[in-house]
Amino acid sequence: MKIGIIGGGSIGLLFSCYLSENHQVTLYCRTINQVNMINQCGITLQKKDSSILSNIHAKLSTERVADELVLVTVKQYHLPELLPILDKIPQHIPLLFLQNGMGHLDYLQKMKHDNILLGVVEHGALKISLSTVKHTGFGTTRVAAYKGDMQKLMAIKNTLQMSNFPFEIEANYNEMLIRKLVVNAAINPLTALLRIKNGDLLSNNYYFELLKEVFQEIIQVLCLQELEDTYFASIVSICQSTSNNYSSMLKDILEHRQTEIEGIVGVLRNKAEIQKQSVPFLQFLYTSIKGMEYKRWDE
Ligand SMILES: NC(=O)C1=CN([C@@H]2O[C@H](COP(=O)(O)OP(=O)(O)OC[C@H]3O[C@@H](n4cnc5c(N)ncnc54)[C@H](OP(=O)(O)O)[C@@H]3O)[C@@H](O)[C@H]2O)C=CC1
Numbered sequence: 001m002k003i004g005i006i007g008g009g010s011i012g013l014l015f016s017c018y019l020s021e022n023h024q025v026t027l028y029c030r031t032i033n034q035v036n037m038i039n040q041c042g043i044t045l046q047k048k049d050s051s052i053l054s055n056i057h058a059k060l061s062t063e064r065v066a067d068e069l070v071l072v073t074v075k076q077y078h079l080p081e082l083l084p085i086l087d088k089i090p091q092h093i094p095l096l097f098l099q100n101g102m103g104h105l106d107y108l109q110k111m112k113h114d115n116i117l118l119g120v121v122e123h124g125a126l127k128i129s130l131s132t133v134k135h136t137g138f139g140t141t142r143v144a145a146y147k148g149d150m151q152k153l154m155a156i157k158n159t160l161q162m163s164n165f166p167f168e169i170e171a172n173y174n175e176m177l178i179r180k181l182v183v184n185a186a187i188n189p190l191t192a193l194l195r196i197k198n199g200d201l202l203s204n205n206y207y208f209e210l211l212k213e214v215f216q217e218i219i220q221v222l223c224l225q226e227l228e229d230t231y232f233a234s235i236v237s238i239c240q241s242t243s244n245n246y247s248s249m250l251k252d253i254l255e256h257r258q259t260e261i262e263g264i265v266g267v268l269r270n271k272a273e274i275q276k277q278s279v280p281f282l283q284f285l286y287t288s289i290k291g292m293e294y295k296r297w298d299e
């Protein structure tokens with residue numbers, strides 16, 4: 001299959017390498033530097049004990065996208081700029097969006113494409129250079145239909161499926177995104193603000209208290225009280241399995257990049273406002289992270 005991947009960041013590079021084993025992949029980048037680098041040197045995928053070089057064709061994302069399936073791997077806040085480009089992709093080409101959070105749903109409503117899929121990536125990936133990516137955590141990519149028919153979704157999943165890079169279908173995109181949103185909203189802003197590793201949220205009793213307070217507000221806003229124990233157990237388990245890692249939000253802050261706070265806590269804060277709920281911890285986290293993002297412009 002001809003697969004286009006838009007966004008040469010950590011996830012775009014990772015998916016390009018794996019999917020190019022069975023498919024003809026084109027990676028659409030924002031800069032000519034990255035395009036030239038990838039066309040000359042390929043993409044290097046670093047795994048735990050090995051390193052693999054894949055020859056992948058790269059183009060600028062402003063060039064015409066002519067593939068049978070397009071994966072969108074930019075961050076949620078890049079999407080407004082990308083919409084005119086996505087709009088030019090023929091309506092029958094399925095699009096798969098792989099953003100964290102739920103902020104991107106607003107943009108999808110207006111899109112004309114017949115098949116729009118949403119994905120949640122449970123892998124960890126780190127872009128080391130313009131043409132090198134490290135696979136830092138092995139997981140599954142969950143995929144659900146936002147718009148379109150189930151058979152198309154099944155066919156795409158079967159085409160992408162690899163034993164060493166698995167895909168799973170989820171029946172309900174909203175539930176799938178909410179499960180990830182709860183985890184990201186609980187872990188990311190706290191670790192970014194406190195500048196701690198994910199595991200510190202469990203090992204430090206004071207931080208654990210904060211985690212519980214934030215979690216209470218999240219489940220209140222999302223009306224998940226009945227599933228409280230299951231959701232909290234999953235947060236604890238992710239803090240344990242990634243105990244030595246820095247969350248993506250902390251990494252963004254440390255590297256002076258914009259964060260995904262809008263698509264994660266911003267979404268919850270807006271929902272709370274509509275539902276007339278008071279969420280002081282989430283409000284505090286939202287404003288603090290926004291302030292930290294803003295600070296970088298002064299430096
Ligand atoms: N990394 C991870 O381990 C995980 C990430 N995710 C989610 O996946 C999404 C992508 O994350 P990640 O890959 O880490 O983010 P990165 O910041 O590494 O990559 C985003 C890429 O999008 C590119 N981009 C932005 N605008 C355009 C454009 N107009 N045309 C082409 N490319 C563009 C950027 O280019 P440039 O560099 O030139 O600015 C950048 O390379 C996020 O929503 C994240 O939360 C989910 C799970 C795990």
Ligand SMILES: CC(C)(CO)C(=O)C(=O)O
Pocket residue numbers: 100183184187188198238242245246247248249
């Ligand atoms: C699961 C978690 C919190 C792992 O760090 C993550 O997805 C992130 O950092 O964005």
